[in-house]
Each structure stands twice: as structure tokens, then as C-alpha cells.
Amino acid sequence: MIDLDDVHAAARRIEGRVRRTPVVAAGPDRWFKLEYLQHAGSFKTRGMVNQILAGAERGELTDAGVVAASGGNAGLAAAYAARELGVPAEVFVPVTAPAVKVAKLGKLGARVVQTGNEYAEAYAAALSRTDALFCHAYDDPDMVAGNGTIGLELLAELPELDTVLVAVGGGGLIGGVIAALRSRVRIIAVEPRTSRALNAALEAGAPIDVPVSGVAADSLGARRVGDIAFELARSAEIGSVLVSDDAIVEARRRLWDDYRIVVEHGTAAAQAALLSGAYRPAPGEKVAVLLCGANTNPSDLA
Known part of the structure; x- marks a missing residue:
């Protein structure tokens, strides 16, 4: 805690x-x-920037960059933070994510993967990427x-x-x-x-x-x-x-x-x-x- x-x-x-x-x-x-x-x-940009920088300090950030799962805002934050910190980002979102958020993810330079109808399904898919730093949308210290x-x-x-x-x-x-x-x-x-x-x-x-x-x-x-x-x-x-x-x-x-x-x-x-x-x-x-x-x-x- x-x-x-x-x-x-x-x-x-x-x-x-x-x-x-x-x-x-x-x-x-x-x-x-x-x-x-x-x-x-x-x-969420605050938390994502802190999560990526803290991961880098621990040596957990590789050339594969970061991966996140999000219904929208956490993905946008991860994409923005990754772009500003100069690392790649891949974001998994449900197919129900608002189009305005999905479009913005692309503009921020993230690779977007749409899968499942709820956050939990996108989350499970994102966990399959084991080479990148996984940035949790909310349950990470x-x-x-x-x-x-x-x-x-x-x-x-x-x-x-x-x-x-x-x-x-x-x-x-x-x-x-x-x-x-x-x-x-x-x-x-x-x-x-x-x-x-x-x-x-x-x-x-x-x-x-x-x-x-x-x-x-x-x-x-x-x-x-x-x-x-x-x-x-x-x-x-x-x-x-x-x-x-x-x-x-x-x-x-x-x-x-x-x-x-x-x-x-x-x-x-x-x-x-x-x-x-x-x-x-x-x-x-x-x-x-x-x-x-x-x-x-x-x-x-x-």
C-alpha cells in the first residue's frame, strides 16, 4: 500500500x-x-509518466517500450507519456472504446490493437506482450x-x-x-x-x-x-x-x-x-x- x-x-x-x-x-x-x-x-498522464520513469529506474524498460490496456484515457496517457519519453507504445482497447479516443491514440504515435468488448478482455490480451513494460491502467503503485x-x-x-x-x-x-x-x-x-x-x-x-x-x-x-x-x-x-x-x-x-x-x-x-x-x-x-x-x-x- x-x-x-x-x-x-x-x-x-x-x-x-x-x-x-x-x-x-x-x-x-x-x-x-x-x-x-x-x-x-x-x-492518468501523471500516473503513466511516473510508472514509465520508475520502471526505467529499475531497469525494466527495454527497446520494446511499453504496452497498456485501456478503454481510452489510460491508453492516451500511455501513448503521450511514451512519445514524450521517446519509447514505443502499444495500446490494447476494447472494440467499444469511443472513436475519438482511438483516433487520438494513433495521432500520439501508439500502435492500437482493438479486441474484446470490455476492458478486462483488452487487459488479458495486453498481458500476452511480455517483452515490453506493462503499464497498468490503475492498479500499480x-x-x-x-x-x-x-x-x-x-x-x-x-x-x-x-x-x-x-x-x-x-x-x-x-x-x-x-x-x-x-x-x-x-x-x-x-x-x-x-x-x-x-x-x-x-x-x-x-x-x-x-x-x-x-x-x-x-x-x-x-x-x-x-x-x-x-x-x-x-x-x-x-x-x-x-x-x-x-x-x-x-x-x-x-x-x-x-x-x-x-x-x-x-x-x-x-x-x-x-x-x-x-x-x-x-x-x-x-x-x-x-x-x-x-x-x-x-x-x-x-
Whole structure:
């Protein structure tokens, strides 16, 4: 299980290679962390850069480069990080991955292999590549620690912050946020009712397979939460709430209408927790919503 020291080590390793994303006011006692402005369009670039650099330090990176499996964002992050670090990348994605993400993978120079209907199937295929450094989309200590650098930035900007809302898929983001902020800030995991891997694991006492569907399945559609995120969430006793697809769609639309912010459905889940009442802050509670990805087709927002 990773801790704050691991997150600080990741911050030193990736400094100058990722963007320090803005924190903006969103109303009284409300803020947005604009991580969707990160290179390659999501938070996962932090973790991927850290994962590749840490692997290189251990001598695990060969001329074959890196291989990753992803429904979209982790693949984009791996492709971007590999290109910036000068190594080849091969990315396995489900055939259901959004076309906008698949096209971007090619533009970033990655070799794309589409196989299976879900992330788990693409993951199994990627593991067959044993000559390259496998970069896990979420359940890797270096990936999680790199993502946790978001928490360090958030606390530096908002030292009096009470609560942060985090959308959860496989758990690579919330695991990092917990490692960075568990002693300082209340952390609330937000998941779609139709893709509730962490919520189900906390309920069952261990990671279990869950069915995956819904509007946010392309980015929050992990069938099973990662072991690292589960252990961190359980030990920190974080809050966990669920939101409906309708609430997610409405939150995404409201982010555009009210703030001119364009994000993917999975990202909008965090804001949906506030708008739908799934999470109700106390009076005066200072709340940040982590807006973590924007690899989406904005044509349906007009």
C-alpha cells in the first residue's frame, strides 16, 4: 500500500513533465480542480509518466517500450507519456472504446490493437506482450502515486479544504488522492449505479466482479476495483456514493451550460453527486470537485 512519501517521490519524478492544473471557484465554498486540462486529456498522464520513469529506474524498460490496456484515457496517457519519453507504445482497447479516443491514440504515435468488448478482455490480451513494460491502467503503485500528485496540488491551493469528490472506475485516481490527503481532507468516492466496483467491494469486504454498463462505462467501466485502491479506501474509511446515468448526463450538461466546461460522462459523475443530492455538504463545508478527464465528443452539448 502506498503512502504520502510515495506521492512526494512521484511529484519529484514527474516535475516538469506534467501540467500543474488550475483550481477555480465554482460558487460559495465550492471549487473545481481542472485536471481535464492535463496532457492527453486526463489525470492518468501523471500516473503513466511516473510508472514509465520508475520502471526505467529499475531497469525494466527495454527497446520494446511499453504496452497498456485501456478503454481510452489510460491508453492516451500511455501513448503521450511514451512519445514524450521517446519509447514505443502499444495500446490494447476494447472494440467499444469511443472513436475519438482511438483516433487520438494513433495521432500520439501508439500502435492500437482493438479486441474484446470490455476492458478486462483488452487487459488479458495486453498481458500476452511480455517483452515490453506493462503499464497498468490503475492498479500499480507507481500509477497510483503519480495520480496522487493531484492531491498535493489541491491542498497547496486550498489548505482549508474539507472535502473532495472523486469519480471512481478502477480506483487509480482515488487511491492516489487517499494516499495524498487522507490525514487532511474528507474523500468521497462517486460511482455510477451501473458501474460500482469500489462501492461493491467495500460492501463485500473484498474486490469482486461487477456488471458494467451505462453512459460512463467507457471511463469508469472497470469490472473489478484495483487491490491498491480497495485497501486504501477501506483503511481510510472514505465515503462512497452512487449516482444515476440521468444525473451524470445532467451534470455534464450543467457543467457546459453554467461554466463552459466540457468533460466526459465519467468526469461529470463527481459533480453529479452534488447536483443530485447523493452527497449533501454541511453548511460552510468547503468542497472541491475533481474534474479528471475531457476525452469526449462535445457535439451533444450544443
